[in-house]
Amino acid sequence: MVPYLVVKKLNKDFESSGESFEVFKDLNFEINSNTSTALIGESGSGKTTLIHLIAGLESPDSGTIKIGDFDIWKYSEQKRANFRLNNISIIFQQYNLIPSLNVLSNINFHSQLIKNYDQNFRDELINLLGLSKLLKKYPEEISGGQQQRVAIARAILTKPKLLLADEPTGNLDEENSTKVTNAFEILQSRYNSTIVIATHSKKLAQNLNLKLIIKNKKINKI
């Protein structure tokens, strides 16, 4: 199998109140295409930071992150943004819905932007994630769990090559978590996407192909 995501010698420090904290030291790992990976670790271990580094939202101090042939931190912000727009979908902990658009427009937005909008798949996702009654509502009018499902639908609808999800079931009950897991399975099986999920949920992690644990600034396979 060809590795799709390759992280080499990744170093990242944070500065807070004048003090420096090392998050990652010489981090190395590979993830194959068309697989699902769970990023596991304690709170504050750096799961979200790693997602941001892979997505090109936050810059590393050193090291390389390659997604396919694209060395994401080698290029300009413009090219990085363009790559992200067309290849990566991110599910954020805080959902990141666009406040001025209603639920339906939020779901459609990203896929319409990159012109791979698929109405049938959209309807399928809406039904699967139980969003059909919320379509005309605005983000501030729905609950946190509902917002999270909208964000998941938006990310999956783009059929991304790489899906990065940060605690996607953190605010969901068991029934809705199962629906989300099913949606991820559809994405991987039908559209050959590579999925990386940062999660605390053992149940979600169990169903994924690979489990990586972040501990003491390093990453290891379980």
Place this chain on the structure above:
Amino acid sequence: MRLFDILIMCNFKHWFRKPLQLFFLFLGISLATTLWSSIQLINTQAKKSYESATLLISSNQNKIIKSVNNELIAFGSFAKLRRNKWPVTPILEGGLPNNDQIKIIGVDPFTLSKNSNFYKSFFEKKDRYQEFLINNRLAFASPETINKILKLNLNLELVKTDSLVKNLVLVDISIAENLLNKSGRITRFELTDRIPKDRKILTEIGLEIIKTKSSDDLKQLTRSFHLNLTAFGFLGFIVGLFIVYSTLNLSFEQRKSAFTTLRLMGISIKTLFLSTLLEIILLSSISGLVGVFFGHILASFLLPDVASTIGNIYGANIKDQLVFSVTEIIIALLMPIFGAILISTSFLIQIYKSEPLSNYLPFLKIYFNYYKNFTSIPIIFILVILSVIILLSPKELFLSFMLIAILILSSSLLLPLFLRLILSLINNSIKFKNPLITWFFRDTFKQIRRISLSLNALMLSIAVTIGVDNMVKSFEETFSIWLDKRLITEMYVRTNSETVAKKISMETEKEENIIDIYPIIETESYFDNSKISVVGFKPKKIYIDNWPIVHKSVDMWKKIQKFNGIIINEQFHYKFGTNIGDEIQTTDLLNNNNKLKSVVVGIYPDYGNSIPQIMISLERFKDYYSNSFPNNFAVDVKKGSFNNVSEYIQNKYDILETDIINQKTIKEFSKNVFEKTFTVTRSLSDAMIIIATLTLLTSLVSLSEIRVINLSPLWALGITRGSLLKIEFAQFLLLILITLFFAIPVGLLICFLLTNYLNISAFGWKLPFQYYPAMWGKTLFVSLICCIISIALPTFLMFKNSTSLMVKRYKNEC
């Protein structure tokens, strides 16, 4: 440290952590206070000066007695008048022979009226009167004047007073005689009581009663001028407060969780409320004080122009240097404190009503409920009804200002609705293929709430500028044409001597360079118990061809020449509601209540005059006012012969050069007065645009942090910061362009109200309403450039630092 102190410190720590917010708060309050306090200082200064002007006037404040020839009066006349029981007091005044700047006023302390305002305000303090009676070397003057006269060694005992205008020295009349080298002479008499019925003595000794302007007259005359300044100052204050509003509200939003925590910790509502109130008072007092300081500087800068305008138009002398008192500082400070409390009211109420476990209405909730909010519609409806009622009422100055206030208020309420309507139409009628464009319009719709106050400030300042500029331009053109028509001849000659006047009437026509001569005579009369001016003139061809008329009947000139037709000025027309065809009867109180019946056959514009006036043919005038004679002459001279004719008249009739006036001089003077009249108004309207763009700048900078967070989902999706920058810029530009478009009709409505209502109620004349699209275009273009700068700067800064902010937004999730 007490709990209250800790709370205050806690509140102030927010401002130290957000220095930019603190800066904008200071900027807003200081700017608002600067504008307001400068206008108040100018108005107070003028008021003080009008009161000082009563120095020249005694109990009977409207009348003085002067020599008919305008010459000095012999002291013997004083004795004659007193023997005939005339209640007069002598005044001798004039410029110091070796320093013309200093004006000496000599008064007789024994005959001064004890009931006069002057006596009450000047002498009742500190036993000054007794001192003045005993010591006739006492001289009163303002501190700055004292500094000047000290150098002149006049051997006077100088007493400082703030009651006198600059360069004026009040002394005993005997001292004035010596200082002015006018022994045994009097400039005029002032009346200390009612005028006796028998006035023969006046004619016998060559004196006449002349009406002069009292402080009340001056206040009345300049009322509209000061009201105009106050309105502008207040509008500027409100626009300045818009800056404070967005900053204060943002700071409150950011501290909501801190307030909730404090409540949960057990801090009482009362303590929290009072500490916040104290914080607002302290911040507004400090920044208000800075504003008062700059207001003083601005007032000092504007005052010479204001003084010159008031002096030229109304003949009122105001000091062009400011006097500042602690009371005025305190009064000036009350406005920013009151304003800051007012704009914080909604938040203070929220604090007062809060429960420990309830959260305040979140910012986003307000932000998103906004598009469903139509509460302003009934208010606009009520305002429209109110304005209709006012439009149907008589034209009063206060009501005219009310109309403008209603227009400003309703257009402010209407602007967000208008913006929402336009964007809703775009959103609902056009289906964009690109979701980013769909988002662009929907998000722009939401932006309205965010910057609606700034847009309102912008709209108001542009509308006021367009309105005022359009009115001024209309007036300027009308005034220029009017002036050309009104000044029918190249030369004007005036004299106070009846003999000279008769000679000029009869002889000058023989001079080869004089084409014709037109005597003009003016007197005072009464109509409807109000004073009016009556002008007698020869309705010859030159008048028929040139005299400006706004409404006239058929054969108007014939009716004036041969019948009892008269023309009235607009002031008369609007004040008494008199129209063409109406028969009017004027009464001459000085001539045994003679009544003059006439028919109105025309109405003429009479800009600059504050008195209702009628014009009748000289023949009828002479029949009616037999003891009057023409004292003004319009002289039609051959081209290029002005100097020759002037010399001829000066030599032959012993007329001073200053009494022969060139038409060009009057035009230049009038146009200069015109320019100065509107200097302050124009400066204030320009200042408003600058403040409005500053409001826009400050609100965008203040809210940029929230905006970055709003835009971060798009950035996270992969839309570049560059694209977001362009989108953000385009959104503001779109809203600004709609606002500018909206400002044009509002500005024209303001202009309409100014020309058709305010001018009539304030000055008594109506101005033609003209359109100057090029001028509006210039205002809009300048405003647009200012706006582009004010949106470019925060947008650029926002995106320059946005990566760290956007990352920070996600970092919290680490």
